[in-house]
Amino acid sequence: MLSNEQNRLLTRVEGDAPMGLMLRRNFWVPAVRSARLQAGGAPVRVRLFGMNYIAFRTDDGRVGFFDERCPHRGVSLTLARNEDNALRCIFHGWKFGVDGAVLETPTQPVNSREFAQAVKLNHYPAREAAGMLWVWLGREGEPPAFPELEFMGLPQSHFNVRLQVVPFNWIQGIEATIDSSHVGILHADWVNGLGELNLMAENTAPTYDMKMTDYGFKAAALRPLNDGRSYIRVTQFVFPWYSFIPPSGMTTGDRLTIISVPVDDTHSLQIYYRYNISRPIKHDDWLALKNPDHFSPLPGGYDDAWGQDRASMKDGSFSGFKDLALEDFVVQISIGAIADRSQEHLCLGDQIIVRTRRLFLQTLERHQAGEDNALSSARQTGLRDVRSVSTIVPEGIDWLDPSVAASAR
């Protein structure tokens, strides 16, 4: 349970909220799929941390990331012409280079050069990796190190990225992804259909263990099995929003990383990376059918319980939802846009959640005291071997034993 003040510190990211300031200052933010930015094409509006931006790609392939509003009189630059490797506002024709420089101000005929130099358009460092554009919104000082994660640098055939904006706070997204205790229950339909994941349904009350690291933590769900062996699932969390989820089928070797990024206080961008480090991922229905920018459209609301199918529940479905991500999203939406963490009754199965909240609050506290530790100062490099584990081991093997990580497929 958190106090209202702690909950506010943990969740709020807009304006001068300390968490938002720390995240923007110290971390690169995944913002938009690279493929949405066509050379010479329409600028794309992006909302992050309660602010609106535009991203665009010039004819020669460079990417710009600006505040959304034209510094002249505020027209949205989503309407701007993308020409000559620059953006031209359609209201009075002011023109901006990809680096944010004001190149022309045609409605200021006198001293136009000096005038243009005095105008400021906020622009931000942007880099592309793993099919996404990442931006640094820090504004002051130098950008932090760019994250080096397992799925970065893979050939295009080996990963897929899917996005969905959802109406709940970013921390709820993180809490859902690191919460192994709900998997065998909320996702029972899915678990039952998948080989070894039946083991989760066999034992829905695993014991948990957690090890803090200098990039975040490893969290293990340990399930003793009837035959004496132990089913181990290790989630890894890279501060501040990367959850490496244990593989959902040991045979495929595909991995899943979910990123929960603040859009504003009440919305977040959920980014699902599916990838395989050794072979192309299989293009199944999930990948083929869904709009990559809205991979799980959210139907309805309270009035129709988001389309929950009661008939299918009588027929054997546990949740009444067909889609795994939709199950997670609907549950979080129903909690409310910002969960009231002063009203919860936490149990043993929530240990990881409790420690994660503490980790965020302590990191923020240290950051505010001017004492940047490894987390808040963004240890993001050298993390290519951070990965989740799903494995069965003989009795008595510690989950931190190197053989456990090595046995992960």
Ligand code: FES
């Ligand atoms: S508002 Fe953009 S040029 Fe006038």
Ligand SMILES: [Fe+2]
């Ligand atoms: Fe889930």
